[in-house]
Amino acid sequence: MSTSTATRRAKPHAGAAWTVLSLACAGQFMVILDSAIVNVALPSIDRDLGFTATGLAWVVNGYLLTFAGFMLLGGRAADLFGPRRVLVAGLSLFAASSLAGGLAAAPEVLVAARVTQGMGAAMMAPATLVVINTWFTEEHARARAFGAWSAAGGVGGMAGAVAGGAITTGLSWRWVFLINVPIGAVLIVVAVMSLAGTPAGRREPLDLAGAVTGTAGLAALIYGVMQSADHGWTSVQVAGPVVAGLLLLVVFTVVEARFAGRPLMPLRLFGIRGVAVGNGMLLLFGGIAIAMWYFTSLFLQNVLHFSALQAGLGQTPAAVTFMVIARWASALLPRTGVRHLVLAGCGCFLVGFGWLSQAHADSGYVTGVLGPTLLIAVGIGLTFPTLMAAATAGVPEDDAGIVGGVAVTSNQVGGSVGLAALATAAGARAAAEAGESAPAALAAGYDLVFLVAAGLAVAIAMVGLLLPGPPARLTGRNAAISRRRSSEAPGR
Template identity: 45%
Template sequence: MKSLPSADRTGPAPGRTVAVVACAAQFMVVLDTTIVNVALPSMRADLGLGAGGQQWVVNAYLLTFAGFLMLGGRAADLFGRRRMFTAGLVVFTAASLLGGLATGGGLLIAARTLQGLGAAFLAPAPLALINATYHDIQARTKAIAAWGATATAAGSCGILLGGVLTDTLGWRWVLFVNVPIGVVLVAVALAALPAFPGRARGRALDAPGAVLVTAALACASYGLSELETRPIAAPLTGGILAVAVLLLAAFLVVEARSAQPLMPLRIFRSRALVLGNTAALVIGAVTTSVMFFVTLYLQRVLGYTPLRAGLAMLPLTLAIAVASLLVRRLVQAMGPRVPLVLGWLLTAGGLLWQSRFTPGGSFTTDILGPGILLGLGLGAVVLPMTTAATSSVGAEDAGLASALMNTARQMGGGLGLAVLSAVAATSTGAAALTHGYARALLVAAALALLAGALALFMPRPAAAAAPAGRESGRRPVPAHAEPAE
């Protein structure tokens, strides 16, 4: 039985390598949720896409990503985190190349679907690798802070980068940009990442559970995406959402009875995990909706170009990154509860300020000020949310916990945007549009305050930090004692 090289166990360099690779991979995955948005008009003109085709260039990625995340997280635990990370990265990179070379709308949508599949297997592994590699709590918290800042900032960076690439090199480069990054990451992952084994010996992947949860989340995502154009009472929308509920109920029944479940229901005994994933739902809803409505306000009301709108979002992005890095000391000293409450209060304050913008607003008072306050709040939430959602489980469930958090965040984004778009629905005209966006942001502020109230029930640091295995009387297996893949 081979052991890890000593550098992978104790040297500082592999730890930095894991953090850098995790941040780069997460940036690439989250970036692709927004980078194509500004390029859609150019894609439509070049490939002859209709309105439905435009929508599916975005939704094909999001639906597949959200639907397969649970399967990707469990596969990382069973078959090895580095192995699944590399496999997902190869699929994602190849799909990006295929999409950039697409000669028709159907091929582009197929490539985006394949991208989502690769992202679902790629995304859960980096955070699990961080938790397994860093045994020192301060080093682990610092790495998670950098990962969280990257994940939160990537969505808004996609708007800016998409505008720059589309204006200078053409729409195909919003996909081609992933190829060199992916090739480098594959090489680094194979050469330098620690090889933690899977736990698949004598165990099979829960195929029925995987099919049911993937179908449930895909139906839910599709049904929610239709709410913007069809009421929930419409046969298509209501029917698909009803099917999603039935599939989810069937999934829970299967998992409760399975000897080797995809998602062991015991994981939800951790109050920190449940509240952390609740925070992930809300931060997904708030972040996605803010990016959407503020960008529309800048372009449709103030008349900004896509590139100028992307630049205007930079203060928000930078504030998120700065707060994510600064809050780590507070989390180390006090645990996740206090930073979560403070972060949600700042977020609610920023949303309330942002909701006061006017049709004749200015960048300084209507975008810059509230954007910085909002960014500080969102950034302060990311690390304690991630810590609560992933650090309170045993080593055998690390990939699953990471996938749960990512799924909650993606589903929160879809649900939040669908609901708040319905709240904002209004007639045309600058005044009406601004009023609708303001209503949506006020509802988002209420969600932030609710999340802050729930964060008061977060367990104390000692309880939150105890892995699930320790709570049940089992000693967790040290990551450095595991053999290589």
Template identity: 35%
Template structure:
């Protein structure tokens, strides 16, 4: 006890570190909000700008393609040009593209704005995480900072649904874009003097073949997954995109083995902490974001909730993720990353499994609120454990690479979860021949079961392959 008491003053954050943390976390929270803020407003946006129903998905897909496809590339670019410079440039593009989206008068302008928002996200997220990990050395401070970062990223995804509903109902869908502008301006005003830049001592060359294969592979893979959710897994377009994505990603592995200055050194990809830490993170993001989608279907199609009421119901999940994020750093410090990931995964799996008890009665909302709160805590324990695992044991000059990989895992997980679970729920409804409330409930229940099993698999893999503390 005395040792812990004496050590406490040594791990207190300085005033400058608190300001840096606030700026970086504010930016990351805004990025997370952008993933979901338009989800409940898509039909209104479509009506306002003349999107056809079949093309409405591209408002979300255009953003996701750019955000997931270019993250790893920009993570490396941050090491080349400086993380601070890329972070500030990305925030400027995010603010301007958000203004462009809010002022859009046609589908084409809106989609261009969404692509630019996605590219800005791909730049800001890994650069911001790299600045965070280099501002806080390995140990309790970094674990606390990454815990708060994970909590706000997950809470931001939930808050986006709430905020999108509120802004759309009270003002206009355009404010889902405009809300970014003052936040970006504030970060750009304060960050240049507060944040210290970091970059490798020797500037490496950019691996162009690696950049082309990994970016093309991720774009094709995310596009294929998105198409699977829209048109099914066996359509020619879906299969062609998925196969092309896998071929390019396999090609990326071989390109990196021969490159003089690889985008991702093979020795990094062979590290157990990187492989299995990112696997745990991928499963955490796939399952929690897709669960929000499944429960949105349940609340609106079975219980008849409005978009705004649906968004507010997820506020409890947001509270759970914030609590899990604040506990995550402490759990990693006491238990280690492996035990934290396993414990969080088991809690999330059990809480998700409990949702199979949802029914058509309005009283089921209490089960949903309790289970999503507990599951949110467990999910954030996994995410914090993943972030610490995936960025530990590497020198500062490789933090941009490590955070780029971690961010790519996050973006791909958020993007691919919904089409996977949507396909599972749709297959069940098709088999029953029922798209009414009972059919939707059955489809959602089967997908929830698959979701829970996937979380359990992640916990088992972490137990089997991550090193003990």
């Protein structure tokens, strides 16, 4: 860490650290909530604005596309211009586009607002990670902060269905967007006041070639994967963008390795084992999360005939379990190391998804869904904050933003690819069971998804063997260094 960076942030007291953590968690909650809350409101939006069948999907896809595609750029911006500026700018863009979406009178306006919302989210998510990395430097405090941040995102995703249904039914679909305006305004004030001591950035020029090729490559790849829901994987609509995206990412890698003076994504960071292995596991974990939250919701609605609101409430016990376990796992992380928590989580995935794959149209909610999803939620609570901490640990403070952006991008890309691939597999299996009743055929497709998720758990466990085990006991000079760093940590 450079001297200038180390001296830019004054030592905060415990109350300030709590405020900063609350701000980071609230920002992450908003980002993830908005990726899910719109789903329940789509029929009402369609009735009011008159979308085409394909156009309505872009109310969701427009947000997800720019959120994942601009994440690397948002992360590097937080490094160059400081997390305070980028978080405030992201919150402002997010709130303004939410206002535009809530007042939209035409389909094109709403889609444009959702695209802009995704850009704001791509600035907010990595900026909140930079805030945690720079504010919480002591190992135990940092692990607890990541647990709270992870839990906030998980609860945001789960709250989306419940909140979306309640707001749409009680008020209007427009308030799904308008609710972000006052919340965003409050968070902007909190960010301006509480982050005054955070690093101000490095004032270096942006790697324009890397920004263009990296952002365009990710956006094209994700766009192509999204198209697979309506077209075959070998169609021009899918293969064209996917191939173009992969080629652009190859060009991006060459630019970063050979030509960029100050690269957008310094490839040397992948020489850190936690960054390389952690991001690989987050990529696989994206498929686990999709199988749990998305396909379980579909099973409840399409097989057990729950309403969207009932499905959201039916998943709430798992969301609460995840939140509790994530905080507990973060407290354990400094003592157990990354590997043991990840392997324990994968064991929960293997048993939970194996159990869930036995559910069928005649299954009851408690034994068929609730039991296995609680077990899977324990696994997610053990692994997600642990992987995020591993994927962002040991990096220079000046690179915290881009590394955080890469970690969130890995998880988002894994989820996007996982959703497309698993939906294709579920559809093919359901079609093969066409002789059965519709709920039974759909159940067979979802059961296949849950078995694939169990296989992903095995893959994550195998990669997890490359991660560090329990920390060695500190003695002598290393113990003295650790004590000195702990005494200098924020909030101590």
